[in-house]
Amino acid sequence: MLKEAADLIKKSKYAIAFTGAGISVESGIPPFRGENGIWNKYEEKLFDIVYFNSHKKEAWDMLCDGFYENAVKAKPNVAHFLLAELEKNGNLKSIITQNIDNLHTKAGNKTVYEVHGNIANLLCQTDGSKYSIADFDLKSAPLCRECGAILKPDFVFFGEQLPEYDLNKSIEDCHKCDLLIIIGSTGIVYPAASMPNLAKENGAKIIEVNPQESVYSNTIADIYIKMGAVDFAENIKKFLD
Numbered sequence: 001m002l003k004e005a006a007d008l009i010k011k012s013k014y015a016i017a018f019t020g021a022g023i024s025v026e027s028g029i030p031p032f033r034g035e036n037g038i039w040n041k042y043e044e045k046l047f048d049i050v051y052f053n054s055h056k057k058e059a060w061d062m063l064c065d066g067f068y069e070n071a072v073k074a075k076p077n078v079a080h081f082l083l084a085e086l087e088k089n090g091n092l093k094s095i096i097t098q099n100i101d102n103l104h105t106k107a108g109n110k111t112v113y114e115v116h117g118n119i120a121n122l123l124c125q126t127d128g129s130k131y132s133i134a135d136f137d138l139k140s141a142p143l144c145r146e147c148g149a150i151l152k153p154d155f156v157f158f159g160e161q162l163p164e165y166d167l168n169k170s171i172e173d174c175h176k177c178d179l180l181i182i183i184g185s186t187g188i189v190y191p192a193a194s195m196p197n198l199a200k201e202n203g204a205k206i207i208e209v210n211p212q213e214s215v216y217s218n219t220i221a222d223i224y225i226k227m228g229a230v231d232f233a234e235n236i237k238k239f240l241d
C-alpha cells in the first residue's frame with residue numbers, strides 16, 4: 001500500500017496535503033481532544049471569543065502560563081519534513097492544515113493554508129496590526145504598539161469565522177487537485193473537515209494516513225494506510241526515490 005501511495009504521489013499532477021493534530025502529536029503538541037488533550041488542561045471558555053473579548057487580562061494570564069511555551073519549543077518531525085521535501089521536488093502544491101502550531105512553515109513548506117490560524121502571530125482587533133510572538137516575552141498580556149490594545153492570538157477562537165483567504169485558497173485547491181493526502185485528521189472539526197470530500201467530489205484520489213480509522217477510511221479514501229504520521233514518513237521514503 002505504501003508503494004501504491006508513493007506511485008500515486010509521483011504520477012499526480014496536482015497533489016495537496018490535508019493535515020490535522022495527528023501529524024504534530026509526535027512533535028509534542030497535545031491535541032485539543034482526547035486523553036492528554038488541551039481541553040483537559042484549559043477550560044474551553046479560554047478559547048471562546050466572547051469570553052476572551054470580555055476577560056482579556058484573565059485570558060492572557062492563563063495563556064501565558066505554559067500554553068505558548070510548548071508551542072514555541074516544538075520542532076517539526078519527519079512527517080512535516082517529508083511534506084517539505086515533496087513540495088521542494090514539485091510533488092506537492094500546497095498544505096491545508098487544521099493545526100495552529102506553525103510546524104509546516106518551520107519545516108520549510110511555502111504554501112500552507114492555515115484554516116484555523118497560527119499560534120506564531122498576534123493580532124490587534126482594533127487596527128488589524130499583526131505581530132510575531134517572538135517580539136513579546138508573553139509574561140503578561142501583549143499590547144499593540146500602535147494603539148495599546150491587548151492583542152489576540154491569531155488563531156481561530158470558538159465563535160470566530162475562519163480566515164477568508166486561507167479558506168478560499170483551500171477550496172480552490174480542493175477543486176484543482178488530482179490527489180489529496182490526509183495525514184492525522186480524523187475529520188471531526190467542521191467546516192475544514194469537509195475539504196477531502198470536496199476534493200473527492202471533484203475527482204481527486206484520496207490517500208489517508210491515520211493510526212485509527214476515521215470518517216474518511218471507509219468512505220472516500222482510495223488508499224487507507226493505518227499508521228502514525230512519523231511511521232508513514234519513515235516507511236514511504238524508499239518508494240518515493
Ligand SMILES: [Zn+2]
Binds near residue numbers: 126128129145146
Ligand atoms: Zn492596535
